[in-house]
Amino acid sequence: MNMSEVAARGLVLLGCGRMGSALLEGWLKQGLPPSSVHVIDPNPSARLRALAEEGLHLNADLPEDAAIALIAVKPQMMTDALPGLRRLADGRTLFVTVAAGISFAGYEAVLGENAPIVRAMPNTPAAVGRGITAIIGNGPSTPAQLDLADALLQAVGQTVLLDSESQMDAVVGLSGSGPAYVFNMIEALAAAGEAQGLTPEMSLHLAKATVAGAGALAEASPEGPGTLRENVTSPNGTTYEALKVLMDPQTGLGPLMRKAVAASADRSRELGRTDE
Numbered sequence: 001m002n003m004s005e006v007a008a009r010g011l012v013l014l015g016c017g018r019m020g021s022a023l024l025e026g027w028l029k030q031g032l033p034p035s036s037v038h039v040i041d042p043n044p045s046a047r048l049r050a051l052a053e054e055g056l057h058l059n060a061d062l063p064e065d066a067a068i069a070l071i072a073v074k075p076q077m078m079t080d081a082l083p084g085l086r087r088l089a090d091g092r093t094l095f096v097t098v099a100a101g102i103s104f105a106g107y108e109a110v111l112g113e114n115a116p117i118v119r120a121m122p123n124t125p126a127a128v129g130r131g132i133t134a135i136i137g138n139g140p141s142t143p144a145q146l147d148l149a150d151a152l153l154q155a156v157g158q159t160v161l162l163d164s165e166s167q168m169d170a171v172v173g174l175s176g177s178g179p180a181y182v183f184n185m186i187e188a189l190a191a192a193g194e195a196q197g198l199t200p201e202m203s204l205h206l207a208k209a210t211v212a213g214a215g216a217l218a219e220a221s222p223e224g225p226g227t228l229r230e231n232v233t234s235p236n237g238t239t240y241e242a243l244k245v246l247m248d249p250q251t252g253l254g255p256l257m258r259k260a261v262a263a264s265a266d267r268s269r270e271l272g273r274t275d276e
């Protein structure tokens with residue numbers, strides 16, 4: 001099964017908010033026809049309504065034999081939303097869920113223990129083809145189905161395969177939530193530039209380009225981030241003074257990031273246990 005089979009048999013998207021629409025935009029850019037997509041969402045965006053004019057099926061009957069049902073509702077909405085997909089749980093449709101926290105056991109309780117399910121944790125840069133998604137399949141999912149989920153997520157960026165479901169909460173804390181940390185870093189950098197007298201526009205421009213450029217260099221360079229950092233840092237120069245603040249073992253970015261990632265991962269574990 002490959003992406004052309006997804007185009008032929010159809011893809012159901014349960015919930016098309018921020019993450020669902022980021023994925024959808026990525027797939028459409030990759031050539032998936034809107035007419036292959038069936039969205040179920042009680043609050044469709046203007047963009048979805050426009051896509052419905054181009055053939056996307058919006059809150060219509062489910063296709064008989066969808067290749068994939070992708071679940072992108074909030075964990076708190078799952079109890080209400082998931083039973084609507086039960087009809088597809090005949091073993092032929094692969095369920096792919098991007099919800100944080102909820103375990104395979106939670107889905108199997110609703111869809112049956114033989115339903116093939118892949119848990120995937122993408123991130124919003126998928127909207128521009130630069131996402132990274134960690135995936136893992138449940139017992140009933142076949143290697144071919146895992147390959148299909150991999151292909152689906154590779155259409156919007158990179159993928160990594162996990163060894164165990166328990167790694168998923170750490171992934172949520174790192175790359176699932178991670179774009180928000182980086183956007184916050186841009187905001188903080190821009191505000192700091194303003195505090196040094198730059199205009200808001202100039203500061204934001206410099207901050208965005210610095211983060212995007214450093215990210216691109218980190219990805220392209222054979223050198224690790226530590227060496228790249230040292231390459232910026234002249235002995236007793238300006239960066240050296242800034243890094244004394246940022247790399248303080250007690251108050252610097254290291255302990256702060258550790259705390260932030262742990263808070264996200266803990267919340268993912270909590271969402272898996274409860275309906276909070």
Ligand SMILES: NC(=O)C1=CN([C@@H]2O[C@H](COP(=O)(O)OP(=O)(O)OC[C@H]3O[C@@H](n4cnc5c(N)ncnc54)[C@H](O)[C@@H]3O)[C@@H](O)[C@H]2O)C=CC1
Nearest residue numbers: 015016017018019040041043072073074075081098099100
């Ligand atoms: N936003 C992100 O960066 C990421 C989100 N996720 C996961 O994606 C899922 C969705 O998150 P977001 O897109 O951020 O939330 P969101 O609130 O933007 O989107 C949820 C969508 O579900 C719809 N919805 C509500 N009840 C529904 C129902 N009964 N049936 C169908 N659709 C229903 C809402 O109208 C909304 O459009 C969550 O489970 C989250 O853990 C995963 C990775 C990253």
Ligand SMILES: O=C(O)[C@@H]1CCC=N1
Nearest residue numbers: 099100172176177178
């Ligand atoms: O904030 C959230 O719950 C979701 C999961 C990962 C990113 N956003």
